[in-house]
Amino acid sequence: MTERLSDTARKTVLGPLLDNGWELLGDRDAMRKTFKFKDFTEAFGWMTRAAMFAEKWDHHPEWSNTYNTVVVTLTTHDVDGLSALDAKLARKMDGL
Numbered sequence: 150m151t152e153r154l155s156d157t158a159r160k161t162v163l164g165p166l167l168d169n170g171w172e173l174l175g176d177r178d179a180m181r182k183t184f185k186f187k188d189f190t191e192a193f194g195w196m197t198r199a200a201m202f203a204e205k206w207d208h209h210p211e212w213s214n215t216y217n218t219v220v221v222t223l224t225t226h227d228v229d230g231l232s233a234l235d236a237k238l239a240r241k242m243d244g245l
């Protein structure tokens with residue numbers, strides 16, 4: 150069962166991500182990061198790899214791509230806020 154992250158979990162789970170370029174949004178419980186690549190091929194290749202994990206984990210990003218830039222917003226729609234799944238996908242995206 151997915152649930153919104155508790156205040157304690159936010160510190161431990163989100164802390165490292167916020168130190169690594171993720172930002173909390175002001176208008177809803179979500180986090181965003183802009184990923185920059187050498188060119189479109191690199192950006193789209195990364196999106197393709199990330200999409201495989203999103204599908205495997207049934208947890209999907211809100212994202213957009215413009216040439217070498219991918220802007221990713223993560224939140225869990227089912228609970229209307231951040232859950233452990235968002236942190237899991239964010240860590241994967243940072244590592245790809």
Ligand SMILES: C[C@H](O)[C@H](O)[C@H]1CNC2=NC(N)=NC(=O)C2=N1
Nearest residue numbers: 207208209210224225226227228
């Ligand atoms: C039916 C399906 O499992 C759900 O709609 C999944 C799909 N992907 C999802 N992705 C995200 N980011 N949040 C969700 O709540 C979510 N729910």
